[in-house]
Amino acid sequence: MPDDEAVVDQMIREYGDAKSALRALVGAHRTLEREYELTHAGISYGFSRGWHHGRR
Structure with missing residues (x-):
């Protein structure tokens, strides 16, 4: 995975400015x-094995 500085530099080159x-x-x-909210709503608590904190 590229480092953060490389990603920032690439984004600035691609979009023109910060x-x-x-x-x-x-x-x-x-x-x-x-997308996360849609996924969260569509997956049961049991299927996610409690990954969705605060939901029951």
């Missing part, structure tokens, strides 16, 4: 959160 790279990262994070 603000645009951060905006893309926040958007990707929101997408992953939505």
Whole structure:
């Protein structure tokens, strides 16, 4: 897995500046959160063996 500095440098090169790279990262994070919530809702507590904390 690449180190954090390499990833940051690549994102800035790809998006042009740090603000645009951060905006893309926040958007990707929101997408992953939505996907996690859908997965969380669709998997039973027993199947996940208690991995979902605070749910029962």
